[in-house]
Amino acid sequence: MGSATTQALAASIQTLAAAKDVTLDTARELFAAARAVTESSQLSGALADPAAPAVARQNVVAAVFGGFSQGAQSVLKTVVAERWSKASELVDGIEELAIRAAAIADPQADIGGELFGFSRVIAANAELELALGSRLGGEDAKGALVEKLLAGGVSDAAALIVSSLVRQPRDRRVRQMLNRATRIVASQGDRVVATVHSATPLTDAQRTRLSAALSRRYEGTVSLNEVSDPAVVGGLRVQIADDVIDGSISARLADLRQKLAG
Structure with missing residues (x-):
């Protein structure tokens, strides 16, 4: 993701956060916008053209998506007013905003x-x-x-x-x-996702201890997604984004075999 896209996405997320009455219909409209931009090279070119004035790109939003709610139009106008590194990243941004809108609309759901x-x-x-x-x-x-x-x-x-x-x-x-x-x-919920691989399901006590330890390490609330994996043998394998913490017995055995072979 280019620096321009990073800044554009941050500004767009702020606009979504400030929007009133974000509903599932808002999310549905943003998904529809992402699909429309994906399917029309002419539309994606017009909305992502850095040479065109921002107001011109916003006028395209008003013309094409005028039937959308004011909240969705406001977010889309912010999106196209920003500079994106690639047209494909503009689509990625709209799709991310749609996902975030769905999460905002139903904060109690897991x-x-x-x-x-x-x-x-x-x-x-x-x-x-x-x-x-x-x-x-x-x-x-x-x-x-x-x-x-x-x-x-x-x-x-x-x-x-x-x-x-x-x-x-x-x-x-x-x-x-x-x-x-x-x-x-x-x-969107200010959480970090940890995927935990274990040979057997975690107990409530293990789940609580692991969540607390990871929250301290990553300085934030951690959500655990559990995967039963017999290949782990014993212990745990935890992945957060590109960071892998492998405390499984199988990993230790593999490391030992590598040292003996070397």
Whole structure:
């Protein structure tokens, strides 16, 4: 992500945070905007053109998305008034704002946990992952399939995020999109996501101690996503972004074998 994009995204997030009455409809409109920009090279070019005055780009928003709520239009006008390193990063930014809007609209739901749970379902079901990731079949049909699978099982916010993402994959794998969305939801709630691999499920006491230790280390609230992994053998393997803490017995044995071989 370029420095221009970093600054543009920060300004856009501030506008979203200041917006009043952010609802799931706001999130739905922002997802629709991201999809429209993705599908039209003419529109993406007009909105991301650094040579065009900011007011001209905002006028394009008003003309194309005039039927949207004032809150969504306000966010989009801030987005296009900023400078983005690439047109694709502008789309990424709008999509991130849509995910954040969904999290704001339903603050009581465990959206991050629900997204992670669905990613594990996909990981365990090769046919489902193939169906959602295949280039065959319409994206709307895939979105409808997800909505049917998730109906009543997760919050409306999580269902909206997942169904919207599979409708606009942009050459990304489903689990890749869900992992990104999980991180964005955690960031919106000022949390850090830790994926914990263990041979057996953690007890409540272990979960509390691990969460407290990680919160001290990373200076913030940590959400734990747990994965049962027999390959761990014993101990834990914890991943936070690119940081991996591997205290598993299997890792120690591998290290020992490497030292003996060397």
